[in-house]
Amino acid sequence: MFVATSMHGTMGKGAARWWRALWLAWVVVAWAAQPSLAQQLIWLGTLGGDWSWASGVSADGSVVVGVADNAAGQYRAFRWTAAGGMQDLGTLGGRWSEARGISADGSVVVGWADNAAGQYHALRWTAGRGMQNLGTLPGGGGSKAWDVSADGSVVVGWAWNAAGKGRAFRWTEAGGMQDLGTLGGDGSLAYGVSADGSVVVGWAYNAAGQGRAFRWTATGGMQDLGTLGGDRSEASGVSADGSVVVGVAWNDAGDRRAFRWTEAGGMQDLGTLPGGGWSEAFGVSADGSVVVGGARNAAFRWTAAGGMEDLNLTYAHLLTDGSKLYRANAISPDGRYIVGQGYNAATGRPEAFLLDTQGTGVEEWSGAPGVRLRLLPQPAHERVVLELEAAEAVGRVTLAVSDVLGRVVAEPLRGAALPPGVHRVELDVRAWAAGQYAVVLRTEAGSTAVPLVVVR
Numbered sequence: 001m002f003v004a005t006s007m008h009g010t011m012g013k014g015a016a017r018w019w020r021a022l023w024l025a026w027v028v029v030a031w032a033a034q035p036s037l038a039q040q041l042i043w044l045g046t047l048g049g050d051w052s053w054a055s056g057v058s059a060d061g062s063v064v065v066g067v068a069d070n071a072a073g074q075y076r077a078f079r080w081t082a083a084g085g086m087q088d089l090g091t092l093g094g095r096w097s098e099a100r101g102i103s104a105d106g107s108v109v110v111g112w113a114d115n116a117a118g119q120y121h122a123l124r125w126t127a128g129r130g131m132q133n134l135g136t137l138p139g140g141g142g143s144k145a146w147d148v149s150a151d152g153s154v155v156v157g158w159a160w161n162a163a164g165k166g167r168a169f170r171w172t173e174a175g176g177m178q179d180l181g182t183l184g185g186d187g188s189l190a191y192g193v194s195a196d197g198s199v200v201v202g203w204a205y206n207a208a209g210q211g212r213a214f215r216w217t218a219t220g221g222m223q224d225l226g227t228l229g230g231d232r233s234e235a236s237g238v239s240a241d242g243s244v245v246v247g248v249a250w251n252d253a254g255d256r257r258a259f260r261w262t263e264a265g266g267m268q269d270l271g272t273l274p275g276g277g278w279s280e281a282f283g284v285s286a287d288g289s290v291v292v293g294g295a296r297n298a299a300f301r302w303t304a305a306g307g308m309e310d311l312n313l314t315y316a317h318l319l320t321d322g323s324k325l326y327r328a329n330a331i332s333p334d335g336r337y338i339v340g341q342g343y344n345a346a347t348g349r350p351e352a353f354l355l356d357t358q359g360t361g362v363e364e365w366s367g368a369p370g371v372r373l374r375l376l377p378q379p380a381h382e383r384v385v386l387e388l389e390a391a392e393a394v395g396r397v398t399l400a401v402s403d404v405l406g407r408v409v410a411e412p413l414r415g416a417a418l419p420p421g422v423h424r425v426e427l428d429v430r431a432w433a434a435g436q437y438a439v440v441l442r443t444e445a446g447s448t449a450v451p452l453v454v455v456r
Helices: 013-032
Strands: 040-043 048-057 063-070 075-081 085-088 093-102 109-115 120-126 130-133 143-148 155-160 166-172 176-179 184-193 200-206 211-217 221-224 229-238 245-251 256-262 266-269 279-284 291-295 298-303 307-310 324-331 337-344 349-356 363-365 371-376 383-390 394-402 408-418 421-428 435-443 446-454
Touching: 048 075, 063 109, 063 349, 075 109, 075 120, 093 120, 109 155, 120 155, 155 200, 166 200, 166 211, 200 245, 211 245, 211 256, 245 266, 245 291, 256 291, 256 298, 291 337, 298 324, 298 337, 324 349, 371 394, 371 435, 371 446, 383 394, 383 408, 408 421
Parallel strands: 048 093, 048 324, 048 349, 075 093, 093 143, 120 143, 143 184, 166 184, 184 229, 211 229, 229 279, 256 279, 279 324
Antiparallel strands: 040 349, 048 063, 048 337, 063 075, 063 093, 075 085, 093 109, 109 120, 109 143, 120 130, 143 155, 155 166, 155 184, 166 176, 184 200, 200 211, 200 229, 211 221, 229 245, 245 256, 245 279, 256 266, 279 291, 291 298, 291 324, 298 307, 324 337, 337 349, 363 371, 371 383, 383 421, 394 408, 394 435, 435 446
């Protein structure tokens, strides 16, 4: 809450003024000395080549995996950390490899690589064991791994069987590679797995030869999730508990659209960015409330309250010199970190990126000279701090938070007088619905609004 202090007792007015000035100076210096929590966009570079692509991120955002071009023009699986940079994970004896999935703690990486004979196989990498070949289905000739459970023990992907048909698989150390079947057609592919490895999602052909998004469990088998009116759909991501599935489906007009599926609500069209066109969802937060993907050549983030937002607009203050975020491929369980591919204008090439959406958040100046409003963290999960910085005394300050329907959900300041310095108001948002809100600062000289995103 906002705290105002006063001096009482035997202290005189002059001493009180002196003490208040000293207290305000201490507040400003103390907060200025805090470590920076700014939002950050990190371009991850390459392995010496012309491009890179990020496909997975650890729960704390410290490890990113993907694929990058090396100096010889070969694409290689990488594992990136801030301290070590981009590490080439090698191959299975050939020239190529690609990383697709990562465990929650960042210690297990999955993907595929080719061997000396040029055959590609699903891989599971750890620092201690290196690159492990997961083989293929009995009699098959190749495989690819796309995702891994939170603890790294369950791997899912696609492999050839003895009949030369591609099949979705689920792999464990004890059970090996399990064929998950189809929806009545010839082929299937698994793209995502729940945190505990019990729910697998992807796409499979039905008896009519149409590709359909599926959700698989050991007890229920492969469930057809339908479409948006067209004849095709693919599931690419799943929430931690397996209850929310995201992906892409074709509508009755033949357009491909990002979707979010639940048992109760079925397949929901998430729309697209202004101007129309296509959209695809690739990743989802642990609780299923935040979806990321690509639309109209721009990376997006979707929430139920805020709808689909262009990350290039939300985080324009982090993008310089014509850089752009093309596609968001994955999101951390808490919704804070987003990875994908964009154009880094500083290097003039497509590069993998890591976006930290929290920290000081979006920062804007109000209409009153010398008054600044900042939010931290952004998005917010449990609490958010509204930080006001006044260069000079400001009277009649109102601070209100509204939802997307314009309803005021909080008004921590109303007609308050602010002395010079930094002032903080903390709000508990644990009971708020996930989505986008507007934090509006009003003074006698004008007003400004800053978006606030709440995630679950």
